[in-house]
Amino acid sequence: EDKVVQSPLSLVVHEGDTVTLNCSYEVTNFRSLLWYKQEKKAPTFLFMLTSSGIEKKSGRLSSILDKKELFSILNITATQTGDSAIYLCAVEGGNEKLTFGTGTRLTIIP
Amino acid sequence: DGGITQSPKYLFRKEGQNVTLSCEQNLNHDAMYWYRQDPGQGLRLIYYSQIVNDFQKGDIAEGYSVSREKKESFPLTVTSAQKNPTAFYLCASSSGANVLTFGAGSRLTVL
Numbered sequence: 001e002d003k004v005v006q007s008p009l010s011l012v013v014h015e016g017d018t019v020t021l022n023c024s025y026e027v028t029n030f031r032s033l034l035w036y037k038q039e040k041k042a043p044t045f046l047f048m049l050t051s052s053g054i055e056k057k058s059g060r061l062s063s064i065l066d067k068k069e070l071f072s073i074l075n076i077t078a079t080q081t082g083d084s085a086i087y088l089c090a091v092e093g094g095n096e097k098l099t100f101g102t103g104t105r106l107t108i109i110p
Numbered sequence: 111d112g113g114i115t116q117s118p119k120y121l122f123r124k125e126g127q128n129v130t131l132s133c134e135q136n137l138n139h140d141a142m143y144w145y146r147q148d149p150g151q152g153l154r155l156i157y158y159s160q161i162v163n164d165f166q167k168g169d170i171a172e173g174y175s176v177s178r179e180k181k182e183s184f185p186l187t188v189t190s191a192q193k194n195p196t197a198f199y200l201c202a203s204s205s206g207a208n209v210l211t212f213g214a215g216s217r218l219t220v221l
Binding site: 004009031032034036041042043044045048088090092096097098099100101102103 | 114145150151152153154155158168198200208209210211212213214215
């Protein structure tokens with residue numbers, strides 16, 4: 001059974017801090033790993049990673065995948081209150097279905 | 111604007127009643143999905159459909175039913191057989207790749 005574990009489950013930091021969110025996985029025939037941001041209701045797509053060691057970057061957010069150690073990290077630098085959300089990690093395996101982690105709830109204190 | 115519309119946003123149901131959640135997309139996506147989200151748990155796949163008139167069970171299909179008569183629509187019925195239906199339900203679609211576009215969700219509460 002495919003498995004995705006995110007840590008920490010929740011994180012509270014002050015505005016301006018840098019945070020690192022973790023996602024480890026066990027999946028048969030790995031195809032891709034995806035990060036989503038869920039602010040209130042609809043998750044929105046952030047990154048899709050398929051290759052090890054290649055950083056994806058969008059503004060203050062970046063992510064990288066390690067296929068040998070089976071994990072990914074999502075970094076957010078100079079955090080803002082608008083970064084407060086649940087961050088979801090999902091992995092696609094050989095069955096072409098996504099398995100989601102429980103998410104990390106990030107709270108940014110002004 | 112293209113997107114996914116879910117309705118209703120909030121729904122209350124008495125035990126023993128069936129309810130149907132609507133999901134409509136105008137993205138021209140072939141694949142559509144229903145997920146359930148509970149506190150402390152990841153999104154769990156209920157049903158998915160990769161083409162009109164065809165759908166497959168996900169990981170937690172018991173107590174749910176779907177139909178896919180039109181490409182744009184993928185309604186989910188929560189039946190009285192679902193033991194613990196109170197949850198947040200998310201509909202999503204994709205163009206065949208694994209990047210999903212989600213709707214805003216429907217929160218179902220059983221009284």
